[in-house]
Amino acid sequence: xxxxxxxxxxxxxxxxxxxxxxxxxxxxxxxxxxxxxxxxxxxxxxxxxxxxxxxxxxxxxxxxxxxxxxxxxxxxxxxxxxxxxxxxxxxxxxxxxxxxxxxxxxxxxxxxxxxxxxxxxxxxxxxxxxxxxxxxxxxxxxxxxxxxxxxxxxxxxxxxxxxxxxxxxxxxxxxxxxxxxxxxxxxxxxxxxxxxxxxxxxxxxxxxxxxxxxxxxxxxxxxxxxxxxxxxxxxxxxxxxxxxxxxxxxxxxxxxxxxxxxxxxxxxxxxxxxxxxxxxxxxxxxxxxxxxxxxxxxxxxxxxxxxxxxxxxxxxxxxxxxxxxxxxxxxxx
Ligand code: HPA
Ligand code: ZN
Numbered sequence: 603x604x605x606x607x608x609x610x611x612x613x614x615x616x617x618x619x620x621x622x623x624x625x626x627x628x629x630x631x632x633x634x635x636x637x638x639x640x641x642x643x644x645x646x647x648x649x650x651x652x653x654x655x656x657x658x659x660x661x662x663x664x665x666x667x668x669x670x671x672x673x674x675x676x677x678x679x680x681x682x683x684x685x686x687x688x689x690x691x692x693x694x695x696x697x698x699x700x701x702x703x704x705x706x707x708x709x710x711x712x713x714x715x716x717x718x719x720x721x722x723x724x725x726x727x728x729x730x731x732x733x734x735x736x737x738x739x740x741x742x743x744x745x746x747x748x749x750x751x752x753x754x755x756x757x758x759x760x761x762x763x764x765x766x767x768x769x770x771x772x773x774x775x776x777x778x779x780x781x782x783x784x785x786x787x788x789x790x791x792x793x794x795x796x797x798x799x800x801x802x803x804x805x806x807x808x809x810x811x812x813x814x815x816x817x818x819x820x821x822x823x824x825x826x827x828x829x830x831x832x833x834x835x836x837x838x839x840x841x842x843x844x845x846x847x848x849x850x851x852x853x854x855x856x857x858x859x860x861x862x863x864x865x866x867x868x869x870x871x872x873x874x875x876x877x878x879x880x881x882x883x884x885x886x887x888x889x890x891x892x893x894x895x896x897x898x899x900x901x902x903x904x905x906x907x908x909x910x911x912x913x914x915x916x917x918x919x920x921x922x923x924x925x926x927x928x929x930x931x932x933x934x935x
Contacts, residue, residue: 606901607890611929613694613911614687614875614886616821616844618738618768619676619718620667620700621878622683631669631678639669651881653852656798657770663881667703676717684725684733686879690886694915694925695733698766701751702740711754719761734763734916736794739782741767741774748782756789763916764792766821771801776810783815792916794844796821799853805829812839819844819914824861826870837869842914846877847893848884859897866906873911905933 625644632639641647653659670676687695704714718735725731737755739748755762765786767779776795783793797808797820804825811817812835819842826832847857865872874893879885894904912925
C-alpha cells in the first residue's frame with residue numbers, strides 16, 4: 603500500500619506555502635536576515651510545536667514567517683516545497699500564500715509574488731510539477747485590508763488563479779468578505795474559503811460559502827457532514843472539499859478517516875492534502891499513508907481521492923484529462 607501511494611500521481615490543492623517553512627530554514631533565514639529567534643536549535647523549534655486548536659497553531663505560524671523578507675527567501679521557500687511535493691509524486695499543485703502576513707511587516711507585495719513565481723517557473727522546468735497560485739486573505743484582518751490586497755495583486759493577475767480565506771475563523775464569517783469576493787469574481791478569480799474543523803458557527807459559515815459567496819470549492823468543510831441540506835447542496839453542485847487528515851488530528855484527535863469515507867460514500871468530492879506540512883510534520887504521502895492505515899482504505903478508494911483532486915482542480919479540460927489519464931494508467935498497471 604505504501605509503495606502504491608508513493609507512486610500514485612497526485613494533485614495538492616490545500617497547502618500554505620508559509621506552512622512549508624521547515625525549522626532548519628527558519629534558522630538559516632533568521633541568520634541571513636539578522637532576525638533574533640526565541641530558540642537556539644531547529645530541534646527546540648519543533649519541540650515548541652504544541653498545537654491543539656487553530657489559534658495555538660496560528661501563533662507559531664505567524665511568528666516564524668517573520669524570517670521571510672527578501673525575494674530570494676520566498677523563492678527558496680516555494681522551490682523547496684516543490685522539491686518535496688515532486689518526490690511525493692505531486693504532479694499538479696494549487697498552493698496558497700498569505701501576503702498580509704508579510705506586507706504587515708513592510709515586505710512589498712512585489713517581493714513576495716516575484717519570488718514565488720520564479721520558483722513556480724523553475725519547478726515546472728526542472729521538477730515537472732505544474733502549479734497555479736491562490737492568494738489568501740487573513741479573515742482576522744479587516745475587509746478593507748483584504749480589498750486593498752485584492753487591488754494590489756491586479757498587476758499580477760495572470761500569476762494568480764484564485765483567492766481564498768484563511769487564519770482565525772472565530773467570529774470572522776464569510777459574509778464579512780462578501781464585497782471582496784464579489785469583486786474577485788468580477789476580476790476573473792476562482793473562489794475558495796476555509797471552513798475549518800469544529801469552528802464556532804461552522805454550519806452557518808459553510809452555508810454562507812454556498813449561498814452568499816458562491817465558492818468554487820471549500821477548504822476543510824468536514825462539518826458539512828452534520829447537516830443533510832449542506833451535504834445535498836455540496837453533492838448537487840459537485841463542490842470539492844480539500845480535507846487535511848494530519849492537520850485535523852491536531853484538532854479532533856483523528857485523521858477524520860470515517861468522515862472521508864462517508865464523503866466518498868455520499869458522492870462528495872473529498873481530496874487529501876497536507877495544509878501546513880512543515881508544522882504538522884507530514885507531506886502528501888505521509889497524509890495518504892496515515893489515512894489509508896487508519897481508515898483501511900483500498901487502492902480504489904485512494905485512486906478515487908486522487909481523481910477527485912484532478913476533477914476539482916482549476917485546470918483546463920485538456921490538462922485535466924491528461925492528468926486523469928496518467929492516474930488511470932498508473933492504477934491499471
Ligand atoms: N486554517 C486557517 N488558517 C491557516 C491554516 C489553516 O489550516 N493554515 C495556515 N493558515
Ligand atoms: Zn489550511
